[in-house]
Amino acid sequence: MSIFKGIIDSFSSIFTEEDNNHRLHEESNHDPTVSGSMSVVDGANERVAYKLKGYFDLAKEEIAKGVRAEEWGLHEDALLHYRNAQRIMSEASSTPSPSYISSNEKEKVRSYREKISKWQSQVSERLQALGNRKGVGMSENKRNVPSPSSVSSTAFNRRVSSQKTSLPRGGVGMARSPRDATTNPRPAKESGSGYDDKLEEMINTTIVDRSPSVKWDDVAGLDGAKQALLEMVILPAKRRDLFTGLRRPARGLLLFGPPGNGKTMLAKAVASESQATFFNVSASSLTSKWVGEAEKLVKTLFQVAISRQPSVIFMDEIDSIMSTRSVSENEASRRLKSEFLIQFDGVTSNPDDLVIVIGATNKPQELDDAVLRRLVKRIYVPLPDTNVRKLLFKTKLKCQPHSLSGGDIDKIVRETEGNFAYGTGYSGSDLQALCEEAAMMPIRELGADILTIQANKVRPLRYDDFRKSMAVIRPSLSKSKWEELERWNSEFGSN
Structure with missing residues (x-):
């Protein structure tokens, strides 16, 4: 932009x-x-x-x-x-x-x-x-x-x-001006499906995700979430004849957990594996338009998703759009939520439609009850466990020269364990940052030689590099937030 x-x-x-x-x-x-x-x-x-x-x-x-x-x-x-x-x-x-x-x-x-x-x-x-x-x-x-x-x-x-x-004095971007015959000689065209072509074009250019495919193997661990997505999206898309009646898949899924643990990658992976159209919806793509356009955009979004099914509508940070309704809430936000609920019910009413809504959040307790009821599967995406952390470290070090033994990697895995009594609990994104910081340690030792040394002469990574990096890269999840997510999962989660 x-x-x-x-x-x-x-x-x-x-x-x-x-x-x-x-x-x-x-x-x-x-x-x-x-x-x-x-x-x-x-x-x-x-x-x-x-x-x-x-x-x-x-x-x-x-x-x-x-x-x-x-x-x-x-x-x-x-x-x-x-x-x-x-x-x-x-x-x-x-x-x-x-x-x-x-x-x-x-x-x-x-x-x-x-x-x-x-x-x-x-x-x-x-x-x-x-x-x-x-x-x-x-x-x-x-x-x-x-x-x-x-x-x-x-x-x-x-x-x-x-x-x-x-x-307004601040600039052009917030202008609201009436439409007239001189400036808009063409009326908004409606397609055969009954939605506005201009809104469809906007959805195709800003919401449909055409990023490189993410595969299952790109997402380490999260076996429970993968199994739920396999049953909800991938298998029904490939064998519709088996998933009918009581085996009809749920149409709403909530991925919740600490930030930086692969919720977005998981949603993209399921769309890639099922060859579904992936609609990546953010709060800004729905709420930064003219007054009254948000509801039309939500309606058009679901209509386009139905026309291009199998489809996955992924709403990242869904709590910012579908938070609990309150008396002090503005009218535009209330209308947006109401339209979303109406369109969601319309999708689920037709057994032949395969449109899945996936929401991701690290604040599930702030979601509106009506939204939560429609997201019937609620999968907890926790901090990476021992096996996942070990797999992450091995994957990151695969293309990086290092002298770490298997025992060294095991020690690093133990030291990044989610033990909040000792102030640790690294998320997936924290581990990525930790590896990047450790990789910079040999570079910093070069001093003035950095301009002349050959790349293959830089020393490999050592265990001490990771120990020093842990003093710089600290866990991003607090103990209180972690406990709150654990309590919510035990009460509302599907795990």
């Missing part, structure tokens, strides 16, 4: 500057000395700055819509909005200035013309970038643009008097 942040920052700096200047102009208009000097000037001449400001506001609105469309991956809409902005700014640039206007009015006109000139340059760059990305020339794109007369001066004057849409 860094490209969109850059776009937003480049435009918002001008927006903020315009707002500040506008306030200064308003103050000057109330200055009696200025008012006295302006009284001798013809009223028609004084309207040129007001007209330029109207063009300015319309262009700002179109640019905001273009940035939002780019952020959603709707490049055709972004091109349309940017071209509308260019036409508006071209008309503004061609607006003549009267031969005589007051000095105050002249300063306003000069300020607006400078800002519009800057915008024209930046919008041209965005048009060029989008044109190159789509693999078409700018001249070809122009054939699909409405004629300049569609943004005529008459239409402009009507819109200036009827619309006062503005952007």
